[in-house]
Amino acid sequence: MENTETEKRPLDFIRQIIAGDLSSGKHEQSVTRFPPEPNGFLHIGHAKSICLNFGVAVENGGICNLRFDDTNPSKEDIAYVDSIKEDVKWLGFDWGKQVHYASDYFDKLYELAILLIKKNKAFVCELSPEQMREYRGTLTTPGKDSPYRNRSVAENLEMFEAMKKGDFAEGSHVLRAKIDMASPNLNLRDPIIYRILKATHHRTGDQWQIYPMYDYTHCLSDMLEGVTHSLCTLEFQDHRPLYNWVLETLETPCHPRQIEFSRLNLTYTVMSKRKLLQMVEGNYVSGWDDPRMLTLSGLRRRGYTPASIRNFCATIGIGKSDSRISMGVLENEIRSDLNVHAERRMCVLDPVKVIIDNYPDDLIEEVVGKNHPQNPDKGVRSLPFSKELYIERNDFMEEPPKKYHRLGPDREVRLRYGYLVQYVSHVKDESSGEILEIHCTYDPESKGGSAPDGRKVKGTIHWVSAAKGLPVTINMYDRLFKVEDPEADKDIDFLDQLNPDSQVVLSHAIAEPSLAEMKPGDNIQFERQGYFCLDTVAPTKDGKLVFNRTVTLRDSWEKRK
RNA sequence: UGGGGCGUCGCCAAGCGGUAAGGCACCGGGUUUUGAUCCCGGCAUUCGUAGGUUCGAUCCCUGCCGCCCCAGCCA
Numbered sequence: 001m002e003n004t005e006t007e008k009r010p011l012d013f014i015r016q017i018i019a020g021d022l023s024s025g026k027h028e029q030s031v032t033r034f035p036p037e038p039n040g041f042l043h044i045g046h047a048k049s050i051c052l053n054f055g056v057a058v059e060n061g062g063i064c065n066l067r068f069d070d071t072n073p074s075k076e077d078i079a080y081v082d083s084i085k086e087d088v089k090w091l092g093f094d095w096g097k098q099v100h101y102a103s104d105y106f107d108k109l110y111e112l113a114i115l116l117i118k119k120n121k122a123f124v125c126e127l128s129p130e131q132m133r134e135y136r137g138t139l140t141t142p143g144k145d146s147p148y149r150n151r152s153v154a155e156n157l158e159m160f161e162a163m164k165k166g167d168f169a170e171g172s173h174v175l176r177a178k179i180d181m182a183s184p185n186l187n188l189r190d191p192i193i194y195r196i197l198k199a200t201h202h203r204t205g206d207q208w209q210i211y212p213m214y215d216y217t218h219c220l221s222d223m224l225e226g227v228t229h230s231l232c233t234l235e236f237q238d239h240r241p242l243y244n245w246v247l248e249t250l251e252t253p254c255h256p257r258q259i260e261f262s263r264l265n266l267t268y269t270v271m272s273k274r275k276l277l278q279m280v281e282g283n284y285v286s287g288w289d290d291p292r293m294l295t296l297s298g299l300r301r302r303g304y305t306p307a308s309i310r311n312f313c314a315t316i317g318i319g320k321s322d323s324r325i326s327m328g329v330l331e332n333e334i335r336s337d338l339n340v341h342a343e344r345r346m347c348v349l350d351p352v353k354v355i356i357d358n359y360p361d362d363l364i365e366e367v368v369g370k371n372h373p374q375n376p377d378k379g380v381r382s383l384p385f386s387k388e389l390y391i392e393r394n395d396f397m398e399e400p401p402k403k404y405h406r407l408g409p410d411r412e413v414r415l416r417y418g419y420l421v422q423y424v425s426h427v428k429d430e431s432s433g434e435i436l437e438i439h440c441t442y443d444p445e446s447k448g449g450s451a452p453d454g455r456k457v458k459g460t461i462h463w464v465s466a467a468k469g470l471p472v473t474i475n476m477y478d479r480l481f482k483v484e485d486p487e488a489d490k491d492i493d494f495l496d497q498l499n500p501d502s503q504v505v506l507s508h509a510i511a512e513p514s515l516a517e518m519k520p521g522d523n524i525q526f527e528r529q530g531y532f533c534l535d536t537v538a539p540t541k542d543g544k545l546v547f548n549r550t551v552t553l554r555d556s557w558e559k560r561k
Numbered sequence: 562u563g564g565g566g567c568g569u570c571g572c573c574a575a576g577c578g579g580u581a582a583g584g585c586a587c588c589g590g591g592u593u594u595u596g597a598u599c600c601c602g603g604c605a606u607u608c609g610u611a612g613g614u615u616c617g618a619u620c621c622c623u624g625c626c627g628c629c630c631c632a633g634c635c636a
Contacts, residue, residue, distance in 0.1 A: 009574095009575085009583075009584090010574090010575055010576085010582080010583090012574090012575095035636090036636095037635085037636050039635090039636080069636065071635095071636080072635060072636075074635095075635075075636090128634095129633085129634060132634075133632075133633095136632055137632075138563085138632060139562090139563055139564075139631075139632060140562060140563045140564095141563080142563090143632090170634085171634065173634095174634055183564085184563050184564040184565090185563090185564055185565075185631080186563095186564080186631060186632050187631075189632085192633090192634055194634090195634040196634080197634085211634095213633095213634080213635085213636090214635070214636050215636095217636095218636085234565095234566070234567090234629080234630070235629095235630055235631080235636095236630095236636090237565055237566060237630075237631090238564075238565055238566090238630070238631050239631090240565090241565095260566085262566095262567085262629095267572090273636095274635095315573080315574095315584060315585075316573060316574085316584095317573070317574055317575090317584095319567095319573085319574070320566070320567065321566095321567050321568070321573095321574095321629095322566095322567065322568095322628070322629050322630095323572080323573060323574095324572080324573095325572070325573060325585090326571090326572050326573085326585075326586075328572085328585070328586070329572075329573075329584085329585055329586090332584095332585065332586090335597090335598095336598095339597080339598060340598095344595075346595095370594095373593085373594090373595075373597085373598075374598070374599080403596090404596095405596075406596090414594055415594095416594060416595070417594075448594085449594045450594075451594095457594085458596095459594095459596085460593095460594045460595065460596095461595090462595075525595085525597085526595095527595045527597080528595045528596080528597075529595090530597095553595075553596095553597050553598090554596095554597065554598090555596070555597085556596055556597090557596040558596085559596095560596090
């Protein structure tokens, strides 16, 4: 008992509040919601919110609705709702019987707006956008009342009806809440709650000419769904008084509590949908699902697993301070998941030929490799071994430093699961300095890689048979930006800080033949290189399999150099 | 210069008046046919800062400093 208690991660402040409301009897069940606007793809920042909202439901036996906040038809699209549903499902969460839409509540919202007018708490305003800005005042000076603020209830009702019917031009009239133009909180200076938009909505078509604004819609949607805790990000803190005003003024039977937490930022990337859209539209990336994008679809294609993302969200926690998490934390989560689940294979990324002089010319032997070093249940596979092989170009050095324990003049190394080989000579192109081939002899007694006499061979390198190897293409992905915070300097366009080497295509890589059996999306570790997955969008190109590098292995050798 | 927030180890983050959890990173050491994994050990006399209250403060109060958000008919 005590052990499980102390080993558990302490509850974050939001879960503490919810646990308190449940134990005090304020609520019998928690109801949360994940409310994306269908105007872009979900990214890792949304995953934090999804894991929080759906996580709370799972942990407390509560409910979490998936609700599309679709109140702005000019920016939204059905394609986005489809991708969002797919991503939430992929992450491992279940929204139950139905998906909710703010647009489902348009009728109800309209009725409530009429009620607001009848309570003399809303009015139709004809100020132009420019005038509206002037009347709003500034951060330090109060605004002034709109000249239309004291229209009669009857006239407001009539004009709002006319707005709905489409009698007015877009931008000419709005419905405003009547609160306080002198409020130090700008959100309370008679905020607009309905505007005219002559756009076709992806669900309601041309049924409406007026659309409710976020502040008015969100709290009422929460209320209508019986949400108990409405969790959102910090920038909405100033909106909370308005959220509460609407519910109080309308005297709604249910009043959800809005609680804010800080949004996720990661080093070497940007998180706003607007900027991601900009990269997509400007062709800086191949699309929303480009493996370098921190969108869920990009991460999925990169080879990240749902569990790794859920674990990431759990380890960063929920708080209220502005933060920027190192990309290394995310990478660590996928490494630890894949270390356990991904089978191992060998693939030479940048090949250089090795010829084993004393090996029979036409012999091809089969050697046995473990699919996982720590998990025998993953089984074994056989690997063809032949006279000519490929090894990694950087696994040979003409003048190796002391600590380098790979191949070099007079050195012996182990070809993993193969044989121990001894360097004999090498051939190089004198003009370019490129190593053309390396000659070795093998110890026939060392099959499998063990030294018959127990001699110590420090280096073990991977290899692929030249005769049986499978040519593949590899996308080597790296961080998208050159700097930790691409948005830090306001004078520099974030697009100018893109990392030009974020994608390097290796078209001469050679993999062991068993890779031919892989299916798109399969995760694999190429020993000594990293984790890769067979691309899902274009698994083959020019007849060759295409692998995406998810993340490198930790490399303490590379680090000490 | 108005209002709303935030400030605990390099990065996150517990702590809720009784004398600084944990993770990542980092540094040592061990095992290892992946320089991977795994294992062991180290890593804040100090909680933005200055005062105050208290037997006792990271936790309460006050001032100061720093950072973030707000003037869309976006969400």
